[in-house]
Amino acid sequence: MTTTTPPRPGERHLARMARGAEGIKPSEIPTLFAVRGRTDVVSLAGGMPNLEGLPQRAIADETAGLVALGGKVVLQYGSAQGLPKLREQICEVMSLEGIAADPDDVVVTVGSQMALDFVTRIFCDPGDLVLTEAPSYIGALGVFASYRADVVQVPVDDRGLVPDALRAALEDAERAGRRPKFLYTVPNFHNPAGVTLAVERRAEVLEICAAHDVLVVEDNPYGMLALDGRTFPALRSMDAENVVYLGSFSKTIAPGLRIGWVTAPAAVREKLVQAAESTTLCPPAFTQAVLSRYLARHDWRAQIDTYRDSYRVRRDAMLAALAEHLPEGSRWTRPEGGFFVWVTVPDGVDTDALMPYADRHKVAYVPGSAFYAEGSGRGRSELRLSFSYPTPERIAEGVRRLGLAITDYQSAH
């Protein structure tokens, strides 16, 4: 006797799915957050910001005032490009990293993820080439895959993207008759690698890309989160013509507002606005107005200092615990900002196969393979740890458990 599974409702409609949509696949991101409700597991997986320091009362009061005073405006349709006042404030934020932009060159998006989706949609046909770091942000690899772009990943070292490796990748592409549509890079406090592009490399990276006439997409969610309060000159500040800059308030204020932005040279910006009009008509006027009022009336720089302090003790806790608990042969990066430490495990340990061991010890991490293009087979000796969300005590405990998981794995193999 055989049993057959009945088709799911609507299954047959998928038989007529667009070929262009075949790259839209389940993301690994939800699984990163899946353990968030489980108190028995220490999650060092998801990169959620810690909102302990957020002045909830102030945001509540500001929001109430805003709605009571201007509800008929902030609850109405707005402009596709975003609230003009907020775009001015975004220019102020960017000026801290040396960017001189006009509010006209800024497009507000529903998180910077949406900005990356638009940029990719505008430039990439299936089979087009994108360069990015090895490893790279999961969400970016997901977007590139969703448009069926090919990804070539360029090595990083402790000082970020390696210029010679970038040059070699571009020359390889050229020999193959291909010109990448853009280089996607996270120069500051890289997700997942935890490294920062050295200032003296920045001009070189830009020159290499300009020489090959390749656009640079600079994604900078963590730039304001240097643990010592420094800022680095943005690539965009050095080459406004060839850099599309993605920014976000998700890590400096709060992700629940879903407000990011893209700053682009005028011709590209115009296409981005058109994509925004077609996709959402406009970003929510409500969240933009709340954020704008908060930025105007509160000391948001001091607020970011508070966040930095909370991340510094967490980073320190993680580095100390790694030194104490990880077995010999382990290495890791020492991030000076952002949320992430990138760990290389001892020879012979496979971070995909390590997952059930970590599960038994009730600790969660993200295996390195998630940060490489699908099917590359890379990343199996690496893993990502996030120190942004748990308390320092939980971080120490989580790393201790990870050490036990690795030791168990080694004993069993």
Next chain:
Amino acid sequence: MTTTTPPRPGERHLARMARGAEGIKPSEIPTLFAVRGRTDVVSLAGGMPNLEGLPQRAIADETAGLVALGGKVVLQYGSAQGLPKLREQICEVMSLEGIAADPDDVVVTVGSQMALDFVTRIFCDPGDLVLTEAPSYIGALGVFASYRADVVQVPVDDRGLVPDALRAALEDAERAGRRPKFLYTVPNFHNPAGVTLAVERRAEVLEICAAHDVLVVEDNPYGMLALDGRTFPALRSMDAENVVYLGSFSKTIAPGLRIGWVTAPAAVREKLVQAAESTTLCPPAFTQAVLSRYLARHDWRAQIDTYRDSYRVRRDAMLAALAEHLPEGSRWTRPEGGFFVWVTVPDGVDTDALMPYADRHKVAYVPGSAFYAEGSGRGRSELRLSFSYPTPERIAEGVRRLGLAITDYQSAH
């Protein structure tokens, strides 16, 4: 001596734009709202909801309470599919139109525009065929064009989409060896036609589509806004397997929250969630929580009654003014809900060429050509008027000015 215009910043990058992005073009929607700040012009163009009846104080208090109590949750990342509690409430709303859906089948989106973008992205490769009403919603035509889908528009009469015309369009397509990816339809209080699909036609439309194995995309932003408080059975309530339903709170609560949704059979819904993850990670938790709390703690049905009352006096003002001021040979629809009246002007008047006359008389409308696929040459004897936003007095004055503009035009031709 010749002068050359310098290229805009970033212009040369557009030379390498994706072929797939060539359909992303400027929308006509911003121009509809362009006169909104000008008090000398009566705008009957944009379809902004009237938010006079919105209880701002209540929304302000609810939002403040929400942030003060649960800020760390509502300002954090959420799920790509949307807040579970809100998806339950959306099922309650849909039950008023006879839909029995599971919260699992609902995906919250940034306005229903984004839901339509996702559906089109999932199903349409360039050159694929979509059927829709003639005329059709500008924003939908924009999305279809952005994915370079071909559009065939099927006539409507006073009782909505004409079944025989739909059958003929499907047979024509079949003879040409093409099967449409879906029928996009606005059954209730159509934008721009102002007509409603007769209940006795609904099953017939579904049967015709099922016989040709064509998915139906039902867009229903105005369903709750019948001026007499009636509701009509949703197409989705009659065929859950073959209908993807788009809903919105933009017209029943407020557009500034940008909360819409899509209800789809499981297999299609799963792809929609994947598209959402890739595009925005998640819709804003903040606006979802505000809306959910408002729905839970306030009599939103009574609130919609208030909106209906305000739209009824506006619709009546517009119909009375049309009868009084439009020259002989004009015809118009008599909407029983929604925001729009569709006007056919007297023979010999071209509604594109009428624009400067209307401008001189300081009244704004949308020419009919905007509601047909680009290059079709259709709609030039038609125009759309919106009665949703201005006061009844301004509506009467606007229609008076439109009458003068038409008469001027007739004298000049």
